[in-house]
Amino acid sequence: MGDLQARLANGLAAVETHLRQVITSDEPFITEAAAHLLNAGGKRFRPMLVLVCSEYGDPDHPHVVPAGSAVELTHLATLYHDDVMDEATMRRGAVTANRRWDNSLAILVGDFLFAHASEVTSTLGPEAVGVQARTFARLVKGQVRETIGPRDDEDPLRHYLSVVADKTGSLIATSAYYGAHLSGASPEVVTTVTEFGERIGVAFQLSDDVIDIASNSDDSGKTPGTDLREGVPTLPTLLARRSTAPADAELVRALSAPITDDAEVAQVLAALRVHPAMDEARAYVQAESDAARGLLVGLPAGEATDALHELCDRLASRNT
Template sequence: MTTSLGVSFTDDVLEARVQAGVDRVETRLQAAVNRDERFVAEIASHLLNAGGKRFRPLLTLLAAEFGDPARDEVVEAATVVELTHLATLYHDDVMDEAPKRRGAQSANARWDNSLAILAGDYLFALASDIVADLGPEAVHIQARTFSRLVRGQIHETLGPAEGGDPLRHYLGVVADKTGSLIAASALMGARESGASDEVQAALGEYGERIGSAFQLADDVLDVAADSETSGKTPGTDLREGVLTLPTLIAIGSTDPADARLRELLATPLTDDDEHAEALALLRAHPAMDEARAHVQAEADAARALLDKLPDVPAREALRALCDVVANRLT
């Protein structure tokens, strides 16, 4: 099986087991969101039915391979992390005033901000109800993860403190908003399968590293990729004035030759000519190679953590995720 992230499984037994697990999680998700009255179910299932990579449940299932993957608690844990992820998407779309999500109309655009926020809250309540049956430690993991998700959103909204390092601030936001839930996905899969404490710790850190690496790779691709290969409009973050890894590195340059680029990056680039100029300057800037090196370092750190794990087929699948990060940037 090749996932939507391009991960290939070379072990047929592992492939079949993970696919069966993904199918069970999908069924569990539908049952969770469709159990209430019609309208509540409709708005709660809106983004679920729009599709998605289901990366977090997949990681939970792979992490469970280091214990007993057949435990029912593994599917419950995978359902929890995906419901939590979906909840954050509803809230993110309100914060960003996004009109679309996964190619469909966002909940806030289809209904309104208040209902979108309530739908996100409802999904988190569903996740909390399920995680409560997994025991106090699972509840702690869920609560701490959600705390980091909210903290990351607050820090992103406020921006770096006066005199603070904008790049360090941004990397912290990425770790909290993206890395934390992916770390929890791997940690909970390992925990609910009965894996050892050492394996749980390694997989949790692996998830944090690989999650941040994927987000930072997206930052690079937003600048470097063309629309024909990526399927996305290049420079979207530039146009919206969103500062990401390569732009923050470029802004930090003290080279007088970069004065024009720093000037362009100081504001949203709504003018097409200025947007094109900034995109060309940034693509040719050393900041791009520095950003790629940072992503590669995160992927390499994630890969190194796998050496602490037992040599089972799932370890190779997790290693393949590290290769996916690197291959996306070439």
């Protein structure tokens, strides 16, 4: 695994350099605003997955690093737009762009990043452009469905899980696809890692839902209790809202609308942390992680497959 770690470190450094080249504009403000979230850090999970999956083919293929840059630009663009939609004030421990400047500028910077993600993707060939377009469509569909909420005849939990698949799973699946496909991996490997990417992406988002409730610290870099304050559903809250126990009536009522009072947010968080819904949510995450891990049996043995197994292990450890 040591050799792979060194290659991944070098690859991520190359992606970082490429990202900064791409977002540089002849308008200094655009460069500053586009670099705002880039400078705030982040795990670079999507470029890392591109690099890992490129190991199934030629990891030195010249399209691999631009592909990693394209998926991260797309991800960053969605964060600018999401923060406007959510009226968020903090992201990755930094003030959001919409808070630092305003909503209009944050939207425009997100559009700028989407445009450059498309430009980079265009250098990867027409098939990659089609994949990017379909992924973008899923990202938008997920945001629209989250905004309008479930239909009257639709189960809220099923609706939420489909939103997570579109908003999170789709781009992570594309990351895995780009890495394997562009490096020349076999069609069987490409299909498997793409499905793995969608599964593990959904699992990580659901795990974040659990952590956002269970953790006493602000691990995500967001303002604690943001989703509760905005009435945004997450896996634990949707499961808790299903309860018909008389003792949960007040909690269910509180979770049915945005919570604006800080003291009430603290009370609801405390109640959720000891609620059976948390164990049920963890079981959902574990099931999704197990499904992702099960796909790996069809992949060639080696450092890349070991790294994907390690992703599943990390998910299991952060979900306890």
